[in-house]
Amino acid sequence: MRALLEILEVTSMATFVAGLTLNVLLLYLIHKHSTKELGTYKYLLEIFAVYDIFLVLMHFVTNPKVIPSRTGFSVVSDRDFGWQVS
Numbered sequence: 048m049r050a051l052l053e054i055l056e057v058t059s060m061a062t063f064v065a066g067l068t069l070n071v072l073l074l075y076l077i078h079k080h081s082t083k084e085l086g087t088y089k090y091l092l093e094i095f096a097v098y099d100i101f102l103v104l105m106h107f108v109t110n111p112k113v114i115p116s117r118t119g120f121s122v123v124s125d126r127d128f129g130w131q132v133s
Contacts, residue, residue, distance in 0.1 A: 059110065066103035070096045 073096045081089045110125040 059107075063103055063107045067100060070100045070103070 074093060077089050077092055077096070108126065111122050112125045114121045114123060
């Protein structure tokens with residue numbers, strides 16, 4: 048079980064790095080190498096890339112976990128932000 052948790056942690060870190068790197072690369076390519084034929088579509092691509100960077104960062108910060116049940120599911124954060132329940 049511990050090996051599976053380590054694999055999940057490494058996978059989470061790899062997807063964070065890949066998502067951040069590829070979206071920053073996409074933004075660079077849009078800004079430096081887009082042609083006139085792309086038109087206003089490049090702004091849509093930029094919006095999607097920036098929003099995906101935001102989602103990648105939020106996923107990395109919160110590390111969400113899903114708790115399924117028979118009637119539904121819950122999503123909780125797996126990070127300790129130093130908050131204490133009194």
